[in-house]
Amino acid sequence: MINNGPRLRPDLEALPSYKAGQRPAPRSDITTFKISSNESHFAPLASVQDAIVAAATDINRYPDPFSSELVAAIAQHFEVPAEHIALGTGSVALCGQIIQSAAGPGDEIMYAWRSFESYPIWTGIAGAQSIQIPLKPDESHDLDAMLQAITPETRVIFVCSPNNPTGQIVDSVELEHFIAAVPSEIVIVLDEAYIEYVPPEKRSDSIRLYRENSNVVVLRTFSKAYGLAGLRVGFTISQEPITNALRKTALPFGVSSIAQAAAIASINAESELFERVSWVTKERNRVASELTAMGYQLNPSFANFVWLRLGTHSDVLHQALEQSGLSVRPFPGEGLRISIGETEANDRFIEVARQVASESGALR
Numbered sequence: 001m002i003n004n005g006p007r008l009r010p011d012l013e014a015l016p017s018y019k020a021g022q023r024p025a026p027r028s029d030i031t032t033f034k035i036s037s038n039e040s041h042f043a044p045l046a047s048v049q050d051a052i053v054a055a056a057t058d059i060n061r062y063p064d065p066f067s068s069e070l071v072a073a074i075a076q077h078f079e080v081p082a083e084h085i086a087l088g089t090g091s092v093a094l095c096g097q098i099i100q101s102a103a104g105p106g107d108e109i110m111y112a113w114r115s116f117e118s119y120p121i122w123t124g125i126a127g128a129q130s131i132q133i134p135l136k137p138d139e140s141h142d143l144d145a146m147l148q149a150i151t152p153e154t155r156v157i158f159v160c161s162p163n164n165p166t167g168q169i170v171d172s173v174e175l176e177h178f179i180a181a182v183p184s185e186i187v188i189v190l191d192e193a194y195i196e197y198v199p200p201e202k203r204s205d206s207i208r209l210y211r212e213n214s215n216v217v218v219l220r221t222f223s224k225a226y227g228l229a230g231l232r233v234g235f236t237i238s239q240e241p242i243t244n245a246l247r248k249t250a251l252p253f254g255v256s257s258i259a260q261a262a263a264i265a266s267i268n269a270e271s272e273l274f275e276r277v278s279w280v281t282k283e284r285n286r287v288a289s290e291l292t293a294m295g296y297q298l299n300p301s302f303a304n305f306v307w308l309r310l311g312t313h314s315d316v317l318h319q320a321l322e323q324s325g326l327s328v329r330p331f332p333g334e335g336l337r338i339s340i341g342e343t344e345a346n347d348r349f350i351e352v353a354r355q356v357a358s359e360s361g362a363l364r
Contacts, residue, residue, distance in 0.1 A: 015124040018117060021339070024327040032325035033345035038164070038194075038305050040227035041341045042276050048227075048265045055261035063257035070260040073267050074235055078207055084237055086246035089254045091193050091221040091234035094246065095158070096122040098217060098236075101245035102187050103128040103155040110149060111158040112141045114165065114334065116191065119158055128155070139166035139299050139307065143178040150182065157182065160191040162198060165329065165337040166309075167301030172204040179213055187242065189217045193234075194303035196225035196277050197284070202302065207237065214239050222259075224304060225277050226266040231259035280304050284340045290350045294357045309335035317356050324352045 021036030044052070067087050075082040088094035095118050103109055105127035111119045113132035123130045131154070133146045141159060150157075159178075161170040175190075182188055190206045210216045221234035233255050236246055266273060281304075288306050291298055298308055310317060311333065318330045326349055329337040338349060 011124070011127070016117065016120055018121055019329075021329050022327050024322070024325050027325050030325045031344070032327070033341055033348070034327050035339040035341040035345050035349065036327045036329040036337075037229070038224060038303070038337075038339045039229045040224065040276065040280075040304075041345075042227055044227055044262070045266075045269050045272060047269050048262050051261040051265035052258055055258045058257060061257070062253055063255065063260060065253055067255050067260050070233075070255070070263050073264045074237075077267050077270075078237060080207065080211075080237055083240050084210075084243050086236045086238070086243045086250065087255050088234050088236075088246075088250055089232040090223055090229075091191065091219050092118045093232075093251070093254065094219055094234050094236055095119065095189075095191075096125065097246045097249040098187065098189055098219075099123060099126050099128065099156055100249045101242070106153065107155040108151060108153040109156045109158070110146060110154055112146070112160065112163065114331065115158070115160045116164045116193075129153075135163075135166065135168075138168065139163070139309070140168040141170050143170070143174055147178065147181055150186070154186050156187045156189060158189045158191055160193075161204070162192075162194040162301070162303040164193065164303065165305070165331065165335075166299070166307045167194075167303045167305060168299060169198055169202060169302045170204065172202075175204050176209070179209060179216060182215070184213070184215050187215050187217060188213070189219055191219045193219070193221045193224055195220070196274065197281055197304050198302045210237055210239070214241070217242055222263045222266060226263070226273060227276075228259065228262050228266060231256065231262055233259040233263050280340050283343070283346055287338075287340065287346050287350060291353060294354050296353070296357065305337050305339045307335060307337050311335070313360070316360055317353065320352050320356050321349065324348060326352065 023034050024032035071082050071085045074085050088097055099122045103126050107128045108131050109123040109128050110131040112135050120130045131149055133142055133149055136142050206218045210218050217236050217238040219236050223229040314336050318336055321328055
């Protein structure tokens, strides 16, 4: 008998690979900076570090499989029932739980493009089909086109606001009209991983939208504004039928006891953490203002990064930044996403961008 090796799913070959932000190459001459992953560059608060250390003494035990204390803390914080909270190992895992809960082979998952790159990956894993709706020229979601693309096979629609990697938000009035027009059997995911960086007056009232619509899921994470990217914990808020399904598709013991303790401590220290968010948004606006003054064309960002759609010219700036000890997130042929980091990192990025702009008019 000829053995050709294990029989695996052939369709997995076509799946795109998740491209995480890379660290810069080690340098001895300058300090390098990683501004490629939209992380918080701030170290955890002292109170959060204390909670992590305390929780570490119990890591010989399995974590609470229901994450009861964290679920209760989130429920109290948002004034929603605990039965409406589901947890996952970051919002990226929850995207997969949502798709697995609602879709299978032959079904359709819709989202804007370009957007969060885990959407097509999880869609492919489920054997479903991606329906990618191009962004508008201003990088925002084309909600009208998304409505027109709905078919009987549509199972889930992701609305990423602020959108990763372009940083744009969905208008709150347009979003309400969109939700009202989508058939109630379709799950609508409001992916708000970066919502803390949006001015309050520009945010959609997603908690109210979930309360009023049984098919709306609010997706949040502790990875960005709360600075817990390395601990992998995110959550959803949705009504019970969806929440129950998400809990069933969750990885057992996926959220560690350390992650739970750190997330609770972060909620308790939210006002202190949001001072850091305010600093990041001011730096983001400063960086964007400098780029605009140089002649770069960019739309306002409402996240902790800026997006430069440079098309085929992206490599020029990307290579110059790498040579300067800065790692950013390239999207070949489309643009660059630059996370807001330390002041020194932001200043160096501005200087490199200025030098490249002066040498290459095609970038502007």
